Amino acid sequence: MTTAAQTTGPRIEVLDPGRWEEWYGALERAFGGPPEAPEERALWRGLTECDRSLVALDGDVVAGGASAFSFRLSVPGGMVVPAAGVTMVAVTPTYRRRGVLTSLMRRQLDDVRERGESLAVLTASEPAIYGRFGYGVATRKLRIEAETRRVAPVGPQGTDDVRLRLADPREALGACEAVYAALVPRRPGMLARRPGWEELPLLDPERDREGFGERVCVLAERDGRVSGYARYATRLDHSPGGQDGTARVEVVDALDAASYAALWRYLFALDLVSALTCRDRPVDDPLLHLVPDIRRLRLRVVDSLHLRLVDLGAALSARAYAAPVDVVLEVADAFCPWNAGRWRLTGDAKGAVCERTSDAAELSLPTGALAAAYLGGPSLASLAGAGRVVEERPGALAAASLAFGSDVEPWLPHGF
Structure with missing residues (x-):
């Protein structure tokens, strides 16, 4: 016998802020895995725009949800335009294959249009899902693995003049954000960070470190001004030949070629480290032209930003x-x-x-x-x-x- 709820499906409503914990917990269960660290959960709670968040309800049961951030995205020509950053899209396992996701996408895109945003963007845990809703893969990212003892970047003239110094990640945050903001109009696909989003790069819960140490920040300076920065963490492993550590590079940003080269040269020369990984670099990263033997870099290209013309x-x-x-x-x-x-x-x-x-x-x-x-x-x-x-x-x-x-x-x- 078919119930009324099964016939009509869950109703879609705007999220009541008082139900955020319940809503977010349902999304966590839908994605699976261990719960997020408290500091990570608190960050996303603060960034959530509840008036842009949707909940699918079957009676009083959360069947799924979706949300959006009010972003500004760089486009060709250096302009930065409003875009809906689609996020937290999930359906509770017992409600899958029943049209809940389609209902959420329908309501969300209608809302985005009413707000006057011409673009919606997302990153996909399952890329095959979003093509049927009109999204296309607009950016890709490069993943890099390298044996640092077998390859070393070279730099242009002026690289040796760049001063590098270690800095507390939080104390250096303002200078790093200024560099990042200057780079946004130079490359399409970058997000102009709104207040609160500067905390995201500092998020470093121990649960997610996978054996790596605390994140380290190194600043590049030219003429007394910060011209670039890198954030990374290291994990020291042992092998019969001695220390065999790995550096996990989170970000490298710089305003000029010499500063960029100096930062990468530093990362490839870290003591007790023989391997370097980086999960997210542009496909045309200048690093590819700084290494004398590109075959020593193991490269993989995967999808990144999915974009929808609203x-x-x-x-x-x-x-x-x-x-x-x-x-x-x-x-x-x-x-x-x-x-x-x-x-x-x-x-x-x-x-x-x-x-x-x-x-x-x-x-x-x-x-x-x-x-x-x-x-x-x-x-x-x-x-x-x-x-x-x-x-x-x-x-x-x-x-x-x-x-x-x-x-x-x-x-x-x-x-x-």
Whole structure:
């Protein structure tokens, strides 16, 4: 016998702040694994925007949830635009395969549109899920492993003039955040950190260290000013040959090439360390050009930021283009049908306009493919090679692909 609850499904409501603990606990159970450390849980409690958080309720039982952060995302051209940072999306195991996730995504994207945000972004625990909701993989990240005794970075002129010093991570936070903020407009895909988010890089619960020590901060200075920083931790292991430690690099940011090279040279020369790992670097990381033998780096590329065009016209108008572009796009978008149809995009490095048109299509593509190309990462030409973009007018693909490109690969430097 089918109950009314099973027929109608859980109802979607805005989260009551008083139910945060219950809601967050249900999401933790849905993801599995041990509970978060108290300091980590407290940070996410403080960052949660309850008016942007949704709970799926079956009676009084939490069946799932989703939330969003009010972010600002860098796009090609150096602009920083509003974006919904989709997060904490989960469905309780006993409610899966019953449309709960689809209901949450439907309500959330409608809410994002009502707020006037043209973009939604997320990082996915299961990448295959979000394509059906119109998300595309817009940035990738590079994972690096290296044997530090067999490779050492070299630096450009001025590297030896960079002063390095160890600093307390919290005391150095203001200087590090200033460097990070200066880098945001230089690379698409970076998040301008709002108040409270500066605490995220300092989060270092012992439970998550995997045998590594406390995080260390090293500052790079030029002419008496902080020009870069790195955060890392080490784990000392023993082998028959002696100490065989590993350095886990969390972040390396710098304002100039010499400071960047000096920081990496320091990390590759740490005492008692023979291996270095880094889980999140841009695909075009300059480190690849600082090492004399790239084969000594074991590299792996994985997905990072998934992006959704919520208001297609506004999103395409919000960025600049690497070359002049005038193209008619026919976009398929079943989940957000207000985006579907033909759009004329005209623009260049100074800005763009994207408006509805009845002109003949020159390129046809699903919204997920357009989202993937939005930040200048995967090219429209490469997506066409996979059959995800169709050229309706000869020559339109090459011109549009060039225009959508970026001089640097887009990159999301941290999760959320």
